[in-house]
Amino acid sequence: MSEIKNPAVTSDQSLPLLKVKDLHVYYGAIHAVKGISLEVHEGEIVTLIGANGAGKSTTLNTVAGLLKPRQGSIVLGGVPVDGTAASKMVFKGLSLCPEGRRIFQQMTVRENLEMGAYSRPREEIEASLEDVFGRFPRLKEREKQIGGTLSGGEQQMLAMARALMSRPKLLMLDEPSMGLAPILVDQIFGIIEEMHASGVTILLVEQNAQMALSVANRAYVLETGAISMSGDASDLLQNDDVRKAYLGS
Amino acid sequence: MIFLDNLINGLSLGSIYAIIALGYTMVYGIARMLNFAHGDVIMVGAYIAFCGLQYWGLPPVLAFVVAMLFCTCLGITIEGLAYRPLRQATSLAVLITAIGMSYLLQNIALMIWGANPKSFPTTFINGSSIRLGQLNISTAAIITILANVVIMVGLTLFTSRTKLGKAMRCVSEDRGAAELMGINVNRTISLTFAIGSALAAIAGILLCSSYPILQPTTGSMPGIKAFTAAVFGGIGSIPGAMLGGILLGVIEIFGKAYISTELGDAIVFAVLIIVLLVKPAGLLGKPMREKV
Ligand SMILES: Nc1ncnc2c1ncn2[C@@H]1O[C@H](COP(=O)(O)OP(=O)(O)O)[C@@H](O)[C@H]1O
Numbered sequence A: 001m002s003e004i005k006n007p008a009v010t011s012d013q014s015l016p017l018l019k020v021k022d023l024h025v026y027y028g029a030i031h032a033v034k035g036i037s038l039e040v041h042e043g044e045i046v047t048l049i050g051a052n053g054a055g056k057s058t059t060l061n062t063v064a065g066l067l068k069p070r071q072g073s074i075v076l077g078g079v080p081v082d083g084t085a086a087s088k089m090v091f092k093g094l095s096l097c098p099e100g101r102r103i104f105q106q107m108t109v110r111e112n113l114e115m116g117a118y119s120r121p122r123e124e125i126e127a128s129l130e131d132v133f134g135r136f137p138r139l140k141e142r143e144k145q146i147g148g149t150l151s152g153g154e155q156q157m158l159a160m161a162r163a164l165m166s167r168p169k170l171l172m173l174d175e176p177s178m179g180l181a182p183i184l185v186d187q188i189f190g191i192i193e194e195m196h197a198s199g200v201t202i203l204l205v206e207q208n209a210q211m212a213l214s215v216a217n218r219a220y221v222l223e224t225g226a227i228s229m230s231g232d233a234s235d236l237l238q239n240d241d242v243r244k245a246y247l248g249s
Numbered sequence B: 001m002i003f004l005d006n007l008i009n010g011l012s013l014g015s016i017y018a019i020i021a022l023g024y025t026m027v028y029g030i031a032r033m034l035n036f037a038h039g040d041v042i043m044v045g046a047y048i049a050f051c052g053l054q055y056w057g058l059p060p061v062l063a064f065v066v067a068m069l070f071c072t073c074l075g076i077t078i079e080g081l082a083y084r085p086l087r088q089a090t091s092l093a094v095l096i097t098a099i100g101m102s103y104l105l106q107n108i109a110l111m112i113w114g115a116n117p118k119s120f121p122t123t124f125i126n127g128s129s130i131r132l133g134q135l136n137i138s139t140a141a142i143i144t145i146l147a148n149v150v151i152m153v154g155l156t157l158f159t160s161r162t163k164l165g166k167a168m169r170c171v172s173e174d175r176g177a178a179e180l181m182g183i184n185v186n187r188t189i190s191l192t193f194a195i196g197s198a199l200a201a202i203a204g205i206l207l208c209s210s211y212p213i214l215q216p217t218t219g220s221m222p223g224i225k226a227f228t229a230a231v232f233g234g235i236g237s238i239p240g241a242m243l244g245g246i247l248l249g250v251i252e253i254f255g256k257a258y259i260s261t262e263l264g265d266a267i268v269f270a271v272l273i274i275v276l277l278v279k280p281a282g283l284l285g286k287p288m289r290e291k292v
């Protein structure tokens, strides 16, 4: 394991917003995540890159409470949250935009967004809707349209907007660029940068390492369930091993 | 005139099927299981109403409310004790459990109330009839059809307007995504069983008001037919259950009137088979979506 040190972002400068330590996750006998540790600090974009099947989604789903870890600890804002039901995590300030979007296909755009705010008091929803429509004007135009009739890119925007509706302290995005045309990929990453600029802390999982590393502050490289490299995103972008394995050069 | 008579009888019987089918279809849509004990909850509801009227001297409305409350609790209990522990089990295990629960309820009823049929008392529902020209319509038929309309409108409003109702739709579409929104899936499933079972009690009361013979197997046949109606309309679809129930009732009555009394049930199931051959997802059902 090679560590690229970055003196600007050391872990002890503040309490991390998310601290995952020695996480082990199994699917039956399959050991999918083998002792992952990672941290996300407030205001950062951290990306988790790796090949298909490396365990990225498993890691995010475990942090979100959808899967139970066999071992390890997950601490969110100083509070241990491992073993917390997925439906409680959003109340603790964590929101996951899952792989494959998983918007509610039979509900309208607006209903999808309202469901994203399920954890919040009714009187705050209107303001959040306005905020989200400001970021995603396309969704505003399609407010009454049924989710399943949106294009792939619009569905991805809806999924991200829905995840934002809970006003999370930490937003986790699982492969937001998956299956999208290059121009839409650029657009999605533009939105991610905008969200970051407006103060949202983001943990981003991607197979598109080039894009992910160029928007992120720090990165972890995941290989068959374990972290093989970590450090400053711009350093990893220059790293020869990373370039060979994930950037195709 | 006979035609209109049959039509009204068909609509009334169909309304009962529809109310039962709603319970099947909602539970299927949200918990992804066939609750074969649902028909027997109807029977329990009818017995409780019977006891309220006959033994406890309750006024009819109160007896019916007690029956509904009892079935609501029964539904939540059955789900919590028998089905919840099997949430991760195979659907076959759940199905067998549901069949076992059906027999359990019938046998408990047999222990408490015996095998001899009870005659369901006369109340405001089935006491009289209304003359419309040459047509003689029983109040039971009118009340049954009206109850069905009210329930349909109520459920539609509930699932389209309220936060809980929308949460139910989310769970029915994607359980994992619903959890990520903060929706408590177990509670939502309990709520579904509660609503379905309260509707079963209403169906039991309406059924016994039109066909006043009550015994431990009273719920079986209407249960199976309502399940058929739910599949017919498209299982998981609320309007589908309504349409399937009504059509089934009308087909059954007309089949008995114009084709053959003995073959009435066979005709019903033959129609089901034909519909499923042509539209495997049922009349209003959505074909299974591919996960992208
Ligand atoms: N539901 C599942 N059952 C069994 N194995 C699974 C399941 N989901 C993922 N896996 C396995 O776990 C490993 C990690 O998968 P995943 O976390 O989805 O990887 P990634 O998101 O990095 O592509 C893979 O080997 C995959 O085959």
Ligand SMILES: [Mg+2]
Residues within 6 Å of the ligand: A056, A057, A058, A099, A175
């Ligand atoms: Mg993945």
